[in-house]
Amino acid sequence: MYAERAARLAGAVLWTNSPERSGPGRVLPDGCMDLLWHDGRLLVAGPDTRAYLTDGEGGPWSGIRFPPGTAPALLGVPAHELRDRRVELTDLWPASEVRRLTARVRAAPDPVSGLEELALRRAADAEPPDPLLRQVVAALDAGRPVAATADELGVGARRLHRRSLAAFGYGPKTLARILRLRRALALARAGTPFAETAARAGYADQAHLSRDVRELAGVPLSELLGRAG
Incomplete structure (x- = not known):
């Protein structure tokens, strides 16, 4: 449990x-x-x-x-x-x-x-968390593109990538992809149809959602949730 x-x-x-x-x-x-x-x-x-x-x-x-x-x-x-x-x-x-x-x-x-x-x-x-990192997470979790996020926060793409590696373990593109998966799973677990989940979470279409779930989770979305799509 x-x-x-x-x-x-x-x-x-x-x-x-x-x-x-x-x-x-x-x-x-x-x-x-x-x-x-x-x-x-x-x-x-x-x-x-x-x-x-x-x-x-x-x-x-x-x-x-x-x-x-x-x-x-x-x-x-x-x-x-x-x-x-x-x-x-x-x-x-x-x-x-x-x-x-x-x-x-x-x-x-x-x-x-x-x-x-x-x-x-x-x-x-310890030193308090860098407020920039919270802004990065918030922007990417809202579906903002990485390049636009870097511009809006006033940091170059390379600098953002270096700081992301140290803070998150991977670059901002990978973080954005993982946060998008979390948004999609929250929607799908709440009963949202898969096609609507894909659109609301920021995927190009349901097929894109399905590919991403397989790559990140290792199983199809329906198997992960234990229901049909």
Whole structure:
């Protein structure tokens, strides 16, 4: 069973997942990075460019999902170094510090509360998120073209690409594509017909939507949602 709620850290989401069945799972790209707790370990989920297939490792998972572009400042590592990866926190931070933080999460009332406190402490010591990144996400999520977004924000295309790699893990075109997929899935899950979903989410047509879903999610849209189009 999966459940989530807003975290006290602005824009972040706390979640828990206790799979009811063993076997591989599918995590769709969302432009975000997560700090994870599983089996007494702290891990980091980097930004995905395609659906991430889990290995079916059993037991409950907990996590805090950071809004796009905010995790690198908290973790101290550029997002592109973690692209399409899941790594132990000890790969990024000193083992002694990770042991101390692991003990804090273990001593918390529940893992998500421990993760939330950890994130709040890191945020208090880190530089605030670059407001430009929030503007980039907002513009691309509204369907603005990348070139127009760069012009409107007063940054060159190459500079925007470099800053996007560090903040999001990939260039703005990939981020725009992933955000468009999220818009489409929200519409389709609400029962919007696929053709209308494609038009409202910013695809050229339904065929374009279908191709993008297959490439990013790895399965057809109808299979992903468990219904006919």
